[in-house]
Structure formats: C-alpha cells, structure tokens
Amino acid sequence: MEKDVLGEIKVPSDAYWGVNTQRAIHNFNISGRTFPSIFITSLAEVKKACVLANMELGLVDDEKGKALLQAVNEILEDNKYLDQFPIDIFQTGSGTQTNMNMNEVLANRANQILGFEMGKKEPIHPNDDVNIGQSSNDVIPTTMHVSALHMVNKLLSTLDSLIASLTQKIKDFKDIVKVGRTHLQDAVPIPLAMEFEVYKRQIEVNVERLHNSCKELYFIPIGGTALGTGLNSHEKFAELVVSQLSKISGFEFQVNPVKAEGIASHNAIVLVSSTLHLLALSLLKMANDIRWMGSGPRAGLSELILPQNEPGSSIMPGKINPTQSEALIQACLQVIGNDKVISLGEAYGSVLDLNVCKPLMIVNLIDSITILNGAINSFIVHCLTGINANVDQINIHLDRMLMVITNLSPIIGYEKCAEIAQKAYKEGKSCRQVIKDMNLKIDDLDTLLDPRKMV
Numbered sequence: 001m002e003k004d005v006l007g008e009i010k011v012p013s014d015a016y017w018g019v020n021t022q023r024a025i026h027n028f029n030i031s032g033r034t035f036p037s038i039f040i041t042s043l044a045e046v047k048k049a050c051v052l053a054n055m056e057l058g059l060v061d062d063e064k065g066k067a068l069l070q071a072v073n074e075i076l077e078d079n080k081y082l083d084q085f086p087i088d089i090f091q092t093g094s095g096t097q098t099n100m101n102m103n104e105v106l107a108n109r110a111n112q113i114l115g116f117e118m119g120k121k122e123p124i125h126p127n128d129d130v131n132i133g134q135s136s137n138d139v140i141p142t143t144m145h146v147s148a149l150h151m152v153n154k155l156l157s158t159l160d161s162l163i164a165s166l167t168q169k170i171k172d173f174k175d176i177v178k179v180g181r182t183h184l185q186d187a188v189p190i191p192l193a194m195e196f197e198v199y200k201r202q203i204e205v206n207v208e209r210l211h212n213s214c215k216e217l218y219f220i221p222i223g224g225t226a227l228g229t230g231l232n233s234h235e236k237f238a239e240l241v242v243s244q245l246s247k248i249s250g251f252e253f254q255v256n257p258v259k260a261e262g263i264a265s266h267n268a269i270v271l272v273s274s275t276l277h278l279l280a281l282s283l284l285k286m287a288n289d290i291r292w293m294g295s296g297p298r299a300g301l302s303e304l305i306l307p308q309n310e311p312g313s314s315i316m317p318g319k320i321n322p323t324q325s326e327a328l329i330q331a332c333l334q335v336i337g338n339d340k341v342i343s344l345g346e347a348y349g350s351v352l353d354l355n356v357c358k359p360l361m362i363v364n365l366i367d368s369i370t371i372l373n374g375a376i377n378s379f380i381v382h383c384l385t386g387i388n389a390n391v392d393q394i395n396i397h398l399d400r401m402l403m404v405i406t407n408l409s410p411i412i413g414y415e416k417c418a419e420i421a422q423k424a425y426k427e428g429k430s431c432r433q434v435i436k437d438m439n440l441k442i443d444d445l446d447t448l449l450d451p452r453k454m455v
Contacts (some may be wrong), residue, residue, distance in 0.1 A: 002119050011119060012410035016084045018104035018119060018126060018370040030090040035098060035359070036366050037272050042147035045248050046077040046139055046222070046241075047130065053240035054132050064124050067110035074109065077178075081105055089363045092319060093356025095140035103130040133233040137224040137263045137354060139158035142245075144362040145217040148272055149251050151369040152214055158376050159207050159279075165384045167199040177452045178303055178394045179401050188403050189451035192303075192389055195289065202282035205273070213268075219254050220245075221262030227353045228260025254282050265350045270342055271360050276368050277339040280332035283372075287329050287379065290387070291322035302393045324383035331375035338364040402447050405431045411442060 001008045002019035011022045047165050048069065055065040074080040076125040084105050089095045103126035108118040116123065124130065173192040180190035222245075223238025225231045230238075238255045296302030312321030341364050349357025402424055404419045425435045432449050435442065446451060 003105035016081055016105040016108045016118065017086070017101055018108060018121070020097065020100035020126075021087060021104055024087045024091060024101070028088040028091045028097070030088045033089050033363070034086060035089060035363065036370070037079075037082050038142065038150055038366060039362060040082055040102075040149045041076060042150060042249075043071050043098070043139070043143045044243060045146055046143050047102055047106060048072045048076065049241045049248055050132070050134055050139075050222075052244045053132075054235055056240055057234050057236060059132050059234065060129060063114070064110065064129055067113045067124065068106055068130065070113055071106045071109035075105075081109065089359045091359060092356055093360075094136045094354060095135040095358045096386030098359070099131075099136040099139050100126065103127065106130050133223070133225070133237040135231075137226055137228070138221045138224040138259065140358050141262050141266065141355075142220040142222045144266065144269060144358065144365075145220050145253075146245070146249055146251070147362065148269065148365055148369075149214060149217050149249070151366055151373075152210060152272065154211060155369050155373050156207060157372050159203055159210075161380055162376055162384075163200055163203055163207075165380050166196055166203065169196045169384065169387065170200065173389055175454050176389050176391060176394060177398060179397045179403075179451075186401050188406050189398065189401065189454050190396070191455050194455075195293075199282070199286040199289075201444055202285070203279075206279040206282055209275045209278060210272075213271045213438055216268035216271060217269070218252060219256040219260040219262065221256045223255065224263055228258070228263045230259065234288075260353065264353050264355060266346055266355050266358070266361055269365055270346045273339045273342040273365050273368065276335055276365075276372065279372065280335040283376065284329055284332045287325040287332070290383070291325035294325075294387075296393075301397075302390055303397070305388040305390050309382055322383075324379050328379045329373045331371045334371055335368040338368045384416050400430070400449050401451060404430060404451050404454065407448050407454055408442065411448075412440070 002011045002022070003009075004019045004023075006023070009019055009022050011018060015022075051060060051065055051068045051072065054060040060068070075082070085098065085101050087097050087101055107121065107124045107126040107130050110124045111120065111122070112118055114123065170193045174195060176192040178192050179190050180187040183439045220242065221228060222241050223233050224228060225233045238259075242253045242255050245251075262268075290304060290306070293301050294304040294306040306320075306322055306324075308320045309323060311319070312323070313319040342361050345357035345361040345364075346355065349361070351418065355361075402421045405421045405424075409417050410418075420431055420434050420438070423429075424431045427434070429437075432445065435445065442448065
C-alpha cells in the first residue's frame with residue numbers, strides 16, 4: 001500500500017513506479033499505447049542533467065546524487081526499466097503523469113541502491129529530491145525537443161543513404177533517353193537520369209529544411225517550472241542543466257529567452273512536423289513516379305524493371321506488384337495525417353499559459369519520423385538499388401513518339417508542326433514518314449528528328 005494526498009492505493013511489490021503512476025494506470029486506461037522508448041530515454045537524459053545541476057548547487061547531497069545517477073545511468077546505458085513506464089499517452093495534456101512516473105522510478109531505484117525499501121519515498125523523495133527545480137510544465141517540453149532531435153538525426157542519416165542511392169541511379173541512367181510526359185501525355189524526350197535528379201534535388205532541399213527547422217528545438221524552457229515563472233528553481237539552475245544536457249545528449253541547447261513561450265506553445269514541434277509533411281510529399285512523388293514507370297509488364301509503360309520481391313496476387317499466378325512504392329506511399333500518407341493532428345494539438349491545446357496536448361504532439365512526431373525512417377530504408381534496400389532501365393521498351397516508345405516535331409517549330413512553324421503530329425497520330429505513322437508524304441524539304445531532317453539529340 002502506498003499513500004498520497006488522495007489516500008491509499010495498492011502498487012505491485014515488484015514495480016519501480018509508485019502511487020502517482022498507479023493512479024494514472026487506472027485513470028487513463030484508454031489506448032494501450034505508451035510513450036516510445038526514445039521519449040523515455042530522453043526524459044532520463046533531462047533528469048540526469050537536473051541531478052547533476054542540483055548536486056553542483058548543493059541542493060542534492062553526494063550520497064543521494066550518486067544513487068540517482070546510478071539509477072538513471074541504468075536506464076541510459078543498460079536499457080533497464082523501460083518496462084516501468086506503462087502510462088497511456090492519452091493522459092493529462094501536460095504529461096505530468098509521465099514526469100512523475102520517471103521521478104518515482106528513479107527515486108525507488110535509488111533508494112534500493114542505498115539499501116532502503118521501495119515505495120517508502122525515503123531517503124529520496126520523487127518530488128522533493130528528483131524533481132527539485134522542475135515542473136512537468138518545463139520538463140516535458142524540454143524532453144519533447146531532446147527526443148525530436150535524436151529522431152531527426154536518425155532520419156537525416158537515412159536521407160543521406162537515399163541521396164547516395166539516387167546518385168548511383170543517375171550515373172546508371174545518364175546515357176538513356178526516354179519519352180517525357182506531362183499531363184500523362186507524351187512530351188519531348190528527356191534523359192531518364194533527369195527524372196532521378198529531380199528526386200535527388202527534392203531530398204537535398206528537404207534535408208536543408210530539416211536542419212533549419214531543428215534550430216528552434218535547441219531552445220528549451222527548462223528552469224521555467226510552473227508556467228515559465230521559474231518558481232522554486234535556483235537562478236543558476238537553467239544554465240547548469242542546459243550545460244549538462246548538451247554534454248549528455250550531444251546537442252548544443254540554449255535556454256529559451258522566454259521560458260513561458262516554450263511551455264504555453266509548441267510552434268517548434270509544429271515546424272518540424274510541417275517539414276516532415278513536405279518531405280513526405282517529395283517521397284510520394286518519387287514512389288508514385290517509379291511505380292508508374294514500372295507499370296506493366298505488357299500493358300503499361302514498363303520503362304523501369306522493378307525488383308521482384310514477392311508474389312503479387314493470391315489468384316493471378318506470376319503477378320508482381322510495386323509493393324515498396326505502395327508501402328512508402330502509405331507511410332507518407334500517415335505522416336501527412338500525423339502533421340494534421342500535431343497542428344490541431346497546437347491550435348486547440350495552446351490555451352492561455354500551457355499547451356495541454358504535449359503527449360499527443362510529440363508521440364505523433366516521433367511516429368512520423370519512425371515511419372519515414374523505416375519506409376525509406378525499406379524502399380532503398382528492396383526497390384531503389386535494384387531498379388533497372390528497360391531500354392528496349394524505352395526505345396520502342398522513343399521511336400514512336402510524336403513530340404519530336406517540336407524541334408521543327410523554329411523552322412516550319414507551330415501550326416505546320418501541329419498538323420504533322422496530328423496526321424501522324426491519326427494515320428499511325430511516324431512524323432518523319434508524314435513529312436515525306438507531304439513532300440516537305442527540310443535540311444538535316446534525320447538529325448532534327450533524332451530524339452537523342454534533343455536532350
């Protein structure tokens with residue numbers, strides 16, 4: 001039995017959490033979804049920085065401090081106790097229950113290290129010792145920024161791999177000319193490599209956007225405590241925590257000059273999410289284009305030969321589908337949906353002095369990055385690296401194309417070219433044959449109508 005201001009409650013004897021967490025388990029039995037491990041370990045990083053700062057300020061003695069550091073390091077270095085954070089993500093909008101969950105786990109484990117019973121809140125108390133100088137108001141948004149940066153770093157590494165893979169395809173396809181298309185209709189000839197240059201450029205721009213959007217995440221509201229007032233926090237606490245947290249996490253954090261802003265609103269999280277939305281749109285284009293160019297094999301464009309990973313139908317033998325494109329497209333659609341949720345979390349959650357959709361916003365952001373990271377890696381490994389050009393089919397399309405006539409516009413005029421193209425289409429002939437039928441005399445006709453010399 002554990003006791004708080006509301007009375008007594010039973011807590012499992014082998015649990016490192018305490019009464020606050022137990023009440024939350026009961027009160028928020030909603031989705032069965034808990035915070036991802038990256039958020040928990042990021043919260044542990046924040047708590048470690050706070051312990052070190054409070055030790056330096058003399059607010060936590062060495063014995064308690066060392067026990068707390070051992071407890072938090074067991075989470076960070078040994079991945080222990082990650083199963084001790086069972087609270088549903090649909091909880092209080094400030095994330096108070098999860099902050100207290102961590103305070104209780106660290107206090108109980110530290111007390112155990114010191115030879116005391118768990119659940120007694122002594123000699124180390126979850127509020128009075130672990131949470132000194134802190135509030136859920138500033139701890140949770142700080143953790144949101146830390147976890148987001150960790151996740152974006154992983155995504156940036158994956159995007160580097162995507163750029164490298166696209167670069168290789170550009171080299172592979174540099175001498176191949178194909179029919180270009182606008183409005184899903186034949187257009188002028190283009191290099192196949194150019195289409196992949198488009199994808200590569202869009203990813204490079206999105207990488208730059210991600211770097212820029214993350215700049216706002218380096219400003220954290222720690223030390224703001226309740227509502228950004230700094231109540232019960234030492235005047236040097238914020239700077240000390242920022243210094244320690246920067247060393248622990250590897251990110252150069254700064255104190256938000258208006259701590260209340262980082263507590264009442266989460267524009268920085270929305271900005272990163274909107275950047276992921278843009279990335280998803282770029283990935284959608286690439287995945288969609290590639291499945292279009294790989295359509296067929298007999299009745300489609302069939303310009304790309306996609307890797308054959310698995311049977312595509314339970315009823316049609318031998319059918320193979322562009323499944324990696326489909327998986328990436330679905331992942332991108334989910335990210336776009338998550339961005340809407342995050343935007344609404346800012347719009348409806350930022351009321352007066354506290355945003356109260358913190359768990360919803362960060363969990364959806366982490367979900368978006370996790371999904372993108374996995375889907376992009378899968379697409380690289382199982383599709384992009386194995387794509388080949390169907391040169392024979394590309395040349396068949398190229399030899400029959402009508403828009404080579406565009407090259408003659410400066411010589412015989414737009415109207416005459418349009419007449420030739422329409423006649424060729426209706427009679428099933430090439431533009432060259434129609435020109436000969438019309439007895440038009442054009443110097444260097446073969447050169448002018450060579451699509452490979454138009455790019």
